[in-house]
Amino acid sequence: MKATLHPHTPLVICADAIRTCWQSFDNSDNGGEKDRALIDRVGNKFKHASTLEHLVYSFYLEGISRALLQELARHRMASLSVKSTRYTLKELKDEEAFSIDHKERAEKYLVMTGVDVVDEMSIRALENLRTVLVAGISNDRAKYCLPESYKTELTWTINARSLQNFISLRSDKAALWEIRDLANMVYQTLPIDHRYLFENSLKETTHD
Numbered sequence: 135m136k137a138t139l140h141p142h143t144p145l146v147i148c149a150d151a152i153r154t155c156w157q158s159f160d161n162s163d164n165g166g167e168k169d170r171a172l173i174d175r176v177g178n179k180f181k182h183a184s185t186l187e188h189l190v191y192s193f194y195l196e197g198i199s200r201a202l203l204q205e206l207a208r209h210r211m212a213s214l215s216v217k218s219t220r221y222t223l224k225e226l227k228d229e230e231a232f233s234i235d236h237k238e239r240a241e242k243y244l245v246m247t248g249v250d251v252v253d254e255m256s257i258r259a260l261e262n263l264r265t266v267l268v269a270g271i272s273n274d275r276a277k278y279c280l281p282e283s284y285k286t287e288l289t290w291t292i293n294a295r296s297l298q299n300f301i302s303l304r305s306d307k308a309a310l311w312e313i314r315d316l317a318n319m320v321y322q323t324l325p326i327d328h329r330y331l332f333e334n335s336l337k338e339t340t341h342d
C-alpha cells in the first residue's frame with residue numbers, strides 16, 4: 135500500500151476564510167503559529183467545523199484491495215476516481231499461469247493477508263480469473279469473478295473536516311485492518327504542519 139499526497143491547500147487559506155467572518159485579515163501571519171491556533175480554536179474547539187472544509191487534500195492511493203475500496207467509498211464526503219478493471223485486465227491475461235507457489239508474482243495483483251489458507255485461495259481465484267480471460271471472455275463479464283483481495287488504485291480527494299471523521303472512524307481498532315493501515319498512512323503522509331488538526335482523531339492502529 136502506498137499513499138502519495140498531491141499539492142494541498144496551505145493553512146493560510148483556511149485561516150483567511152475564518153478571518154472573513156470578522157474581517158480580521160490584518161492579524162494574519164500567513165499560516166504561522168497565530169493562524170494555526172485560530173484554525174484549531176474555531177474549527178475544532180468552537181465546532182465551527184465547516185471552516186475546515188477549505189483545506190483540501192488529494193492522495194494517490196496504490197495497492198489497496200477492492201475490499202478496502204468498498205469501505206472507502208462509504209465515505210460520501212470525499213471524491214474517488216478509480217482505476218477501471220473493465221479496461222485494465224489485459225495485463226493479467228498476458229501472465230503465465232499462477233499456482234500457490236507463485237505468491238511473490240501474485241502480489242502484483244493481490245493484497246495478501248498473512249493467513250496462508252486465505253492467500254492461497256486468493257491466488258486460486260486469481261488463476262480462475264486469468265483462465266476466464268484467456269478463454270476470451272470480455273473484461274466486462276470476467277470482472278465478476280475478481281477476488282476481494284484484487285489490487286486497485288485511485289485518486290482520493292477529501293477535505294479536512296471529512297478527513298478527521300475518516301481518521302477517527304478508520305484508525306479505530308474496530309475497523310478493518312487494511313483500512314486502519316490506510317488511515318494511519320494517510321495521517322503520516324499529511325504535511326507536518328497540518329497534522330495537529332488530526333492528532334485527536336487518530337486512534338490506536340494495532341493489528342488484530
Ligand SMILES: Cc1cc2nc3c(=O)[nH]c(=O)nc-3n(C[C@H](O)[C@H](O)[C@H](O)COP(=O)(O)OP(=O)(O)OC[C@H]3O[C@@H](n4cnc5c(N)ncnc54)[C@H](O)[C@@H]3O)c2cc1C
Pocket residue numbers: 208209210211212296299303304308309310
Ligand atoms: C467499524 C465500522 C464498521 C462498519 N460496519 C458497517 C457495516 O457492517 N455495514 C455498513 O453498511 N456500513 C458499515 N460501516 C460504514 C459506516 O456505516 C459509514 O457508512 C462509514 O463509516 C462512513 O461514515 P460517515 O457516514 O460518517 O462518512 P461520510 O459519508 O463521509 O459522511 C460524513 C458526515 O457527513 C454527515 N452526513 C453524510 N451523509 C449524511 C446524510 N445522508 N444525512 C445526514 N448526515 C449525513 C454525517 O455527519 C457524516 O458523519 C462501518 C464503519 C465502521 C467504522
